[in-house]
Amino acid sequence: MDMLRCEVCLQQIVVGNCACSTSTGVDKDRQRPALRLDFAGGDLSGWHAEGEAFRGQPVRGDRFRAGQVKPKLVPLGGDYWDGPYPVGQRGEYWISTEDYLTGTLTSETFILEASSPWFTCLLGGSDVKDTCSISLLIKASESNSSRLSNSYSRIYIAKESSDFFQVFQATSRGHEMMRRVVFYAQEFVGEWVSVRISDSSISGHINVADVRFSAEAPLTLETEAGEIDPDAPVWGFADLHTHPMAHLAFGGVIFWGQPDGPVDEAMAKCVKAHGIAGTGIAGRRSSILMSFFEQIGYGINVGHLVGGYPQFDGWPRFTTLVHQQMYIDWIRRAFDGGLRLLVAHAVNNEMLANSYNGQEPYDDKSVVERQIEAMKELAARHHDWMEIAYTPAEARRIIHQNKLAIVLGVEVDSLGNWKQPQLPTEEEISAYLAHLYHDLGVRHLFPVHMADNIFSGSAIYYDLFSLVNHYLHKDYFAVEDGSAYGIEYRLQEDPGLAIDIARVTQGYNPPYRQVSGGHMNGKGLTDLGHFLLCQMMSLGMLIEIDHMSHKAVEATLDLVEQYDYPVVAGHTGFRELALKRNEETACNQKCASEGLKTALQIERIAKLGGIIGPLACQADVREVGEVIPSLQGKVRGDCAGSSKSWAQAYLYAVEKMGGRGVGFGTDTNGFAKFNAPRFGLNASYFLDYDVPGMGRDSRRRSLRREQVEAQENGVRYDESLADTHHYRFEGVLEGDVYDGLQRDVWQAIGLYKAGCDPWKSPNILNHFNRAVHFAKGFFALDDVQLERPGLLTGNEPWEQRVAFLVKTGLEPGTTERDPQPVHEMYPRVIAIWRRWEQMEGDNPPLKRCYTGERDFDINLDGVAHYGLLPDLLQDLKNVGLTHEDLVPLFRSAEDYIRTWEKCERRSRAIVESKDKW
Numbered sequence: 001m002d003m004l005r006c007e008v009c010l011q012q013i014v015v016g017n018c019a020c021s022t023s024t025g026v027d028k029d030r031q032r033p034a035l036r037l038d039f040a041g042g043d044l045s046g047w048h049a050e051g052e053a054f055r056g057q058p059v060r061g062d063r064f065r066a067g068q069v070k071p072k073l074v075p076l077g078g079d080y081w082d083g084p085y086p087v088g089q090r091g092e093y094w095i096s097t098e099d100y101l102t103g104t105l106t107s108e109t110f111i112l113e114a115s116s117p118w119f120t121c122l123l124g125g126s127d128v129k130d131t132c133s134i135s136l137l138i139k140a141s142e143s144n145s146s147r148l149s150n151s152y153s154r155i156y157i158a159k160e161s162s163d164f165f166q167v168f169q170a171t172s173r174g175h176e177m178m179r180r181v182v183f184y185a186q187e188f189v190g191e192w193v194s195v196r197i198s199d200s201s202i203s204g205h206i207n208v209a210d211v212r213f214s215a216e217a218p219l220t221l222e223t224e225a226g227e228i229d230p231d232a233p234v235w236g237f238a239d240l241h242t243h244p245m246a247h248l249a250f251g252g253v254i255f256w257g258q259p260d261g262p263v264d265e266a267m268a269k270c271v272k273a274h275g276i277a278g279t280g281i282a283g284r285r286s287s288i289l290m291s292f293f294e295q296i297g298y299g300i301n302v303g304h305l306v307g308g309y310p311q312f313d314g315w316p317r318f319t320t321l322v323h324q325q326m327y328i329d330w331i332r333r334a335f336d337g338g339l340r341l342l343v344a345h346a347v348n349n350e351m352l353a354n355s356y357n358g359q360e361p362y363d364d365k366s367v368v369e370r371q372i373e374a375m376k377e378l379a380a381r382h383h384d385w386m387e388i389a390y391t392p393a394e395a396r397r398i399i400h401q402n403k404l405a406i407v408l409g410v411e412v413d414s415l416g417n418w419k420q421p422q423l424p425t426e427e428e429i430s431a432y433l434a435h436l437y438h439d440l441g442v443r444h445l446f447p448v449h450m451a452d453n454i455f456s457g458s459a460i461y462y463d464l465f466s467l468v469n470h471y472l473h474k475d476y477f478a479v480e481d482g483s484a485y486g487i488e489y490r491l492q493e494d495p496g497l498a499i500d501i502a503r504v505t506q507g508y509n510p511p512y513r514q515v516s517g518g519h520m521n522g523k524g525l526t527d528l529g530h531f532l533l534c535q536m537m538s539l540g541m542l543i544e545i546d547h548m549s550h551k552a553v554e555a556t557l558d559l560v561e562q563y564d565y566p567v568v569a570g571h572t573g574f575r576e577l578a579l580k581r582n583e584e585t586a587c588n589q590k591c592a593s594e595g596l597k598t599a600l601q602i603e604r605i606a607k608l609g610g611i612i613g614p615l616a617c618q619a620d621v622r623e624v625g626e627v628i629p630s631l632q633g634k635v636r637g638d639c640a641g642s643s644k645s646w647a648q649a650y651l652y653a654v655e656k657m658g659g660r661g662v663g664f665g666t667d668t669n670g671f672a673k674f675n676a677p678r679f680g681l682n683a684s685y686f687l688d689y690d691v692p693g694m695g696r697d698s699r700r701r702s703l704r705r706e707q708v709e710a711q712e713n714g715v716r717y718d719e720s721l722a723d724t725h726h727y728r729f730e731g732v733l734e735g736d737v738y739d740g741l742q743r744d745v746w747q748a749i750g751l752y753k754a755g756c757d758p759w760k761s762p763n764i765l766n767h768f769n770r771a772v773h774f775a776k777g778f779f780a781l782d783d784v785q786l787e788r789p790g791l792l793t794g795n796e797p798w799e800q801r802v803a804f805l806v807k808t809g810l811e812p813g814t815t816e817r818d819p820q821p822v823h824e825m826y827p828r829v830i831a832i833w834r835r836w837e838q839m840e841g842d843n844p845p846l847k848r849c850y851t852g853e854r855d856f857d858i859n860l861d862g863v864a865h866y867g868l869l870p871d872l873l874q875d876l877k878n879v880g881l882t883h884e885d886l887v888p889l890f891r892s893a894e895d896y897i898r899t900w901e902k903c904e905r906r907s908r909a910i911v912e913s914k915d916k917w
C-alpha cells in the first residue's frame, strides 16, 4: 500500500485513508509538478490535446445515467432509479469524451523513477475496435532503439519532435464502469516516458481517471465489469433501520410471520397467535392484549382479518404492527429496486414478552444472541444475493459484487441485561461490548432504547415508553419542561387505552401532568454511558443516537466531537418540521418531541461525517419550504404520511446534511407504520385517525378533502390490479370524504380494471352488492345491455346507467332515461373515476408486486410491506423529486460506508494516541 503524509494533518497515512476529517488523503504524485497526470486541478495541465475530443475536458462528477452504465440494474421498470451513476472514477475530475469527437491527449515527458515503477489508471468506455485506448510511450533514444524496435511499434509525436515506442496499451471494452489498468514498467525505469489517451472513433468514447505511477501494484476487485478499484464508490440506497428477526423478539409470539421459508408456512394465518379474527380470543397462544395492536382507525377496530397466505386479506398493510413485513421475497424486491445496504437490528421488549405469553428466554441479552444467529443463517441461505459485512471494505466489495450488504446492529432497552440498581463494572461493560463486536459481529449499536437505562435517558415521545420504563425500573421518567428546546409534546395527554388499563392493573400513576410546558427527559448520558461510547469508539462501532434523550444527544455530540468521531441517527425525524401545538394541530403526537432532532443536531452530525435516515413514515409534518424557503413548492406536503411527507423530511435532511449522508430509516417490523397511500380509501391517512393515543386530530381533519383531491400522478403499473376484495377498498375516508356509495364505486372500478366482468361471471361478489351494479355499468358495451327499472329493482338500474355514462364520457341527459337519481349520483361516481385516472401516472410502468393471490399497489395500499420500497421511490419521483434530488439517496449506501470508514480510521487514531480513556 502507498504510504504518504496527509497534507492537512501531516499524519502518515495509507493513500486515500487519512484519519483527519478535512482530507480524504492526497496522491503523492500530485506533489510533483512533472507528474500531475490526474486532472485534479480541473484542467489539462501536464497534457497536450490534439483534435476535438479533449475540448471541455476533464469532466466533473457523475456523467452517466444508471441505465447507461448497467442497463439491467433495476429489473422492475419505472424510472426513479435512472439518475446519475458513479462509474468508479476517483477524485473530482476525470476524462470522458463525446462519441462523435476524436483526438489524442498526450502527457508531457518525464523520467520514470525507480520508486514508482507501476503504471496505473482507471479506464472505461466504448468497445470500437481498439480505437479508444490509453498507452504508455517510451521516448526513442540511441541507447534503447535497437532493443525496443523489435518488440514495440513506433509513433512519431510532433510536439516532442521525436519517435516513441508504445510499450503498453489498454483499450476500453464497452463498460462505462472503469476498470483498474495496471502495468509493471520496471524495465523502463530511467527512460523518458509519456502517457497518451486516444479516441479515434467517431462513434465511441473513452473514460479515464486516476492516471499515475505508484510504488506498489494497486489493489483491485474482480467484478463483472472487470478489475475495479476496491474503494470505487457504490450505487444504491441504504436502509439504516430494520428488524428482519422481529418474530424472535418479544417472546416470539405476538409478532407473527417469519422472514424466510416456504411462503405458506412463513406467512400462514395468524389465528394461533392473534386469536380468532385477530381478537386475541381463542388462539392457541393468543392474548386479549391483541386488541391494543393493529388498530387501523376505521371499522370496529377490534381484531383484524387473519390472512396471511394466500389471500393476505388482513396483513401486511401499511398500518401493520405485529405481522411480518420483511418476508425474503419482499427484501429481494427492495434489493432489485436499488437497496444495497441494510442495517438489521436485533430488537426486543421484555414487557411485551412477559405480557403476551412469551416463550422464555425473553431477556434482552439472550434474545440478541438468538436474532443475530438467525440473521446470519438467513444471509447464509441467500448467499447468492446477500452477505453480512463486518468491515466497510467488505460492504463495498459485497455491493460491487451485486449483493446486498447487511450490517448487524442491536436496539434493546437493557444491553447486557443490566438494570438499576445493579451496575456493572467498566470491565464487564468492555467485555460484553467485545463479545458483541468480536463474537457476534455487531457493528451498529443503540446505547438506549424505549426506557431509561444505565447508560442514558431515553427520548420521551409515547406514553407507552413510560409504561415500559415503569415495568423495567418500577419508576417514572424524570420529566422536565423542554419548552426552551422547542419541545411541545406532553405525556398523559392522550395516553390511550393501554395506559388506562395499566393504571388499574399495575398501579401506574405517573406525576407528569404536574410538569408544565413540553416534556423532556431530565436524565442525560450517565458516566457509564460516557464509558460505553468511548469503548464503542475504540472498537470503531457505529454509534446510534436515536432514542437518546435530548440531553444525552447533546452530551454524546459534545463527546464525539472531541474525537471527530461520526454518529448515526438511523430512524429519525425533525423538530423543525413538527406542527405547532393548538395553532396547527390538536394532536399531541404531531408536536415537537425530544425524539425529533434539532437543526443544530443534524448539522453537527453532518460536520462529523455521520449519516441519518429519516423514518419512512413521517406521519403528518410541515412542508419543508416553510422552514427552508429555497425548497418552497418542490414537493407539496399535502398528503399526510404518504411519500410526500417523506419527501419533506428527505429534502430537509439533505439540505441540513449538506447533500450527503441521507438514507432511509424504515424501522420495518419495529412497531412503526409505513407510508400511507395517496389514493383510495386511506389517502392522507395520518391527518387524523380515530384511535385514542394514536393521533386523533380534530384540527387537521378538515384538510382531508382538499388533500385527497390534490393527488395526481400516481404510480403506473405494467398490469392492472388483480385482487378486488372489499378489504382493499376500506379506510378512513369512508364516512368522511366519501360516502358508502363512493366506497362501492372504488371497488366497482377495481373490478372493471381487473377485468372481473359480472355480466360474464355473476358470482364475482354477492349479486346484490352495489359494487357489482356499478361494475355492470362500467362493463356494458351498450346502453341496451343495462337493466331497466322494474318491480323488483332498487337503485340498480340507475347505478348501472351512471357507471355506463361515466365510462363512455357521456353526461346524463334530459330524457326519462336519466331521471333525478342518475343526475344526483353522477358527480359522486365521476369523482372516483377521476381519482382512478390520476393513479395512472406518467412513469414508465413499474412491475407489479404479487404474493400468493394478492397483488400490491402503492396508490391504494401504501407501503404495505418492504417489497414496496421501489414503488415508494417511484412515487417520490412522481410527486416531484428529480433524479438530481434523489442522488444523495442513491449514494446513501456509499455514504454509510464512508461514515463507517471514518469510524474505523478515527478508532485507529484514537487507540494509538491513548493508553486509557
Ligand SMILES: [Zn+2]
Pocket (backbone or CB within 6 Å): 256, 270, 271, 274, 278, 304, 305, 306, 323
Ligand atoms: Zn394477526
Ligand SMILES: [Zn+2]
Pocket (backbone or CB within 6 Å): 411, 546, 547, 571, 667, 670
Ligand atoms: Zn427505534
Ligand SMILES: [Zn+2]
Pocket (backbone or CB within 6 Å): 241, 243, 345, 347, 411, 667, 670
Ligand atoms: Zn427499531
